[in-house]
Amino acid sequence: MSILPPPPPPAELQSWPDREARLADRALALDVLGRRLLGGGRLTLFLVWLALLEFGWGLVGIGLAAFWGGGGAADPITLALGLFCAVAGVGALVPAVWMTVRGVLRDRLARARLVQWAVLDSHPATDARLRAPVLSACWLLLSFALCATGLWTSFAVAADTTRDNGGYPLVVYGMGAALGLWITGLIGCTKAVTHYRLAIRLTGRPGVRSASSGLPRPE
DSSP, rough: OOOOOOOOOOGOOOOOSSHHHHHHHHHHHHHHHHHHHHHHHHHHHHHHHHHHHHHHHHHHHHHHHHHHGGGGGHHHHHHHHHHHHHHHHHHHHHHHHHHHHHHHHHHHHHHHHHHHHHTOOOOOOHHHEEEEEEHHHHHHHHHHHHHHHHHHHHOOOOOOHHHTTHHHHHHHHHHHHHHHHHHHHHHHHHHHHHHHHHHHHTTOOSOOOOSSSSSOOOO
């Protein structure tokens, strides 16, 4: 992941020659932090980790089907393939979950840095870009679709699964896949709403800001 801009220096150590220099550094930092939070690269990684998560859980589902399918009377080759798929699935799940959690923690740090840079000053053009309504809407709509798909999947699997068409392994796989979609979608929805609300609070306050003033607490 990209390196975040450092926080601005404390008020007593600030040494910008004039306001234009401070505004230029502020605009650069806010642009980098905005891309880190909502940019196309961040969205791509968000979807890549989701795809890896679902792929890994799919392999685990194959392993479950091999072990519990056919009433436990699977042949040794099927059991070996099932074990291989299950181990490979766990190997995909672990980095996917880790990177998703790490992304959430990095987003929290990025929002804190964004607040620190935003309160330094006020500039209408830079502040308008900070709100990023189009990107926020894209994140919100896509994440809402993931939540809706996960919810629909959980109900569909529970309603349609019988002993004859998959039984216990299919229910476990379906519920796990639905949970992954739902949690990931919830993370994206929270990110989009939090960023837009935070940007409105930061850029809606008139006047020159000071780093020593009260900072809006990032959510």
